Amino acid sequence: PILRVAIMGLGSYGTRVAEAMKDCKKAKLVGVISGTPSKVTEWQSKYNIPAKNCYNYENFDAIKDNPDIDAVYIITPNSQHKDQTIRVARAGKHVICEKPMGLNAKEGREMVAECKKANVHLLVGYRxxxxxxxxxxxxxxxxxxxxxxxxxxxxxxxxxxxxxxxxxxxxxxxxxxxxxxxxxxxxxxxxxxxxxxxxxxxxxxxxxxxxxxxxxxxxxxxxxxxxxxxxxxxxxxxxxxxxxxxxxxxxxxxxxxxxxxxxxxxxxxxxxxxxxKPHITHQTVQMDEMSDIILAGKKPVLPVDxxxxxxxxxxxxxxxxxxxxxxxxxxxxx
Ligand code: NAD
Known part of the structure; x- marks a missing residue:
């Protein structure tokens, strides 16, 4: 099975992840969430993303009605991680969140609890x-x-x-x-x-x-x-x-x-x-492994939850x- 991922935050690291995902065998970039319409258009043509999988920061809660997206990878500034994680979880989608997961332990506890409640995975981008x-x-x-x-x-x-x-x-x-x-x-x-x-x-x-x-x-x-x-x-x-x-x-x-x-x-x-050991682009390995964790219940050598x-x-x-x-x-x- 292929993990179908939407990237939230199309900045420099989001771009790196998108490029690395071209070589993934078990994960695929299928959607974007961005506040910049011009970037959305650019990514749509670059990564062949359908308009129905494009969202902005106001409307992305509607991702809950989109059966073609399994997980959202949050790659925005740190202060956004907590609220965005909770909104994605409440939309019933798995969350991959960049480090640091939140601003402090209080935020982290809330994020863990909300994802547990929503019965979705919460993984951190510890490549x-x-x-x-x-x-x-x-x-x-x-x-x-x-x-x-x-x-x-x-x-x-x-x-x-x-x-x-x-x-x-x-x-x-x-x-x-x-x-x-x-x-x-x-x-x-x-x-x-x-x-x-x-x-x-x-x-x-x-x-x-x-x-x-x-x-x-x-x-x-x-x-x-x-x-x-x-x-x-x-x-x-x-x-x-x-x-x-x-x-x-x-x-x-x-x-x-x-x-x-x-x-x-x-x-x-x-x-x-x-x-x-041979060098493989970290983000390619990470996303294939995260696909196995989420879709196949794989237990990684080092946890990333x-x-x-x-x-x-x-x-x-x-x-x-x-x-x-x-x-x-x-x-x-x-
Ligand atoms: P960046 O500034 O290049 O990109 C951030 C993106 O978020 C931009 O596209 C920006 O438009 C958008 N954004 C959304 N809401 C915003 C707001 N309120 N204020 C400003 N920008 C907003 O940053 P980046 O380097 O891509 O970092 C993003 C996240 O990724 C950070 O949490 C960072 O720690 C993490 N990161 C991880 C790695 C890694 O190796 N795992 C490497 C770099 C960055």
């Missing part, structure tokens, strides 16, 4: 959780090849441009680098170590308070402790170039990946040699709290 080299490191760790895990380091950042973009607007983004790129180290720490953190500490540095307004974080360093005693040290930034590195250390070996979460190819090595998205939001709330208070914040995610 790294389907990536070959990432899954190889996870396999090695699970099979004991790295021994007892002791330490994870995650570096996630880039230097952001245009100061007027939504990513630097607290209302639309919900924060700064942490909500956008730092979340890769938050999520990565969890799937690389294979445990949920029980505490966080965090420190913020701001060198440009004009570009990075109050509530918009520029650079945050954060640390996790895990139940086994393993620890993690991470950095999230909008003011350093090309930071994209994971390092996992265990008593019997290590894995290092650089780039670790970019669009690929993901590269790196372990104590046994280079990571050499709303509960996973919520865990990251709970942790990010705790990171912001640790920054604000300067204190260690306890977590209970299990």
């Amino acid at each position: 790294m959780r389907f990536e070959g080299n990432t899954l190889e490191v996870v396999r090695m760790r699970r099979e004991g090849e790295l021994g007892k895990i002791m330490f994870f380091q995650g570096l996630s950042g880039f230097r952001i441009g245009d100061p007027t973009q939504w990513r630097l607007n607290k209302e639309l983004a919900g924060g700064g680098a942490m909500m956008d790129i730092g979340i890769y180290s938050v999520n990565g720490a969890r799937y690389m170590v294979g445990e949920e953190p029980i505490w966080v500490t965090a420190q913020e540095t701001k060198t440009d308070p004009v570009k990075f307004k109050p509530g918009v974080d520029e650079t945050i360093q954060f640390q996790f402790g895990f139940p086994s005693g393993a620890v993690a040290s991470c950095l999230s930034t909008y003011n350093m170039n090309g930071l994209d590195k994971f390092y996992l250390n265990g008593e019997k070996g290590f894995a290092e990946m650089q780039p670790s979460t970019g669009y690929g190819p993901i590269q790196g090595r372990t104590h046994k040699g280079p990571l050499d 709303g509960e996973e998205g919520l865990k990251d939001l709970i942790i990010i709330d705790a990171i912001y709290k640790a920054v604000k208070t300067g204190k260690k914040v306890a977590l209970n995610l299990t």
Whole structure:
């Protein structure tokens, strides 16, 4: 079976997903939701989308009467995710939502509850959780090849441009680098170590308070402790170039990946040699796998459901709290 998908938000990442979906075997782009009529026309001819599968932000609740769409992939600014997810769920369609799933844990809980109530899937666009080299490191760790895990380091950042973009607007983004790129180290720490953190500490540095307004974080360093005693040290930034590195250390070996979460190819090595799984466009793999999750009940190696998205939001709330208070914040995610 083919998962028939409508993309909501035809911006830069929506375009990347649409292009990647051309190579999907189990998912197909069949509809769009956009506030810009000219983009709709353009996408209709580019992807052969019928007029009856085109919606705008006012009328998309009517998607409930459209039997030709199974799922909506929400790729809009972060502040829109919660309400759009709830409207899609109430229209009886499965939801794929971009990261961060919402602005905070409160929103995340509401999203999970509404999708459960509507009996639809809620999946988060965590493309790294389907990536070959990432899954190889996870396999090695699970099979004991790295021994007892002791330490994870995650570096996630880039230097952001245009100061007027939504990513630097607290209302639309919900924060700064942490909500956008730092979340890769938050999520990565969890799937690389294979445990949920029980505490966080965090420190913020701001060198440009004009570009990075109050509530918009520029650079945050954060640390996790895990139940086994393993620890993690991470950095999230909008003011350093090309930071994209994971390092996992265990008593019997290590894995290092650089780039670790970019669009690929993901590269790196372990104590046994280079990571050499073939590169496949992340979004192509993600959408084929999500089709199997939704239509065939497949259980992925690493989960990508709303509960996973919520865990990251709970942790990010705790990171912001640790920054604000300067204190260690306890977590209970299990
Ligand atoms: P973008 O600015 O390129 O696109 C956003 C789109 O949403 C635009 O087409 C815009 O017109 C539309 N939009 C709808 N309502 C809007 C509003 N109220 N204000 C502004 N724009 C509005 O952004 P993007 O890079 O495509 O990011 C969109 C989402 O995708 C974000 O949540 C981001 O975190 C996520 N993303 C994920 C990845 C990934 O690798 N998983 C990569 C990039 C972006």
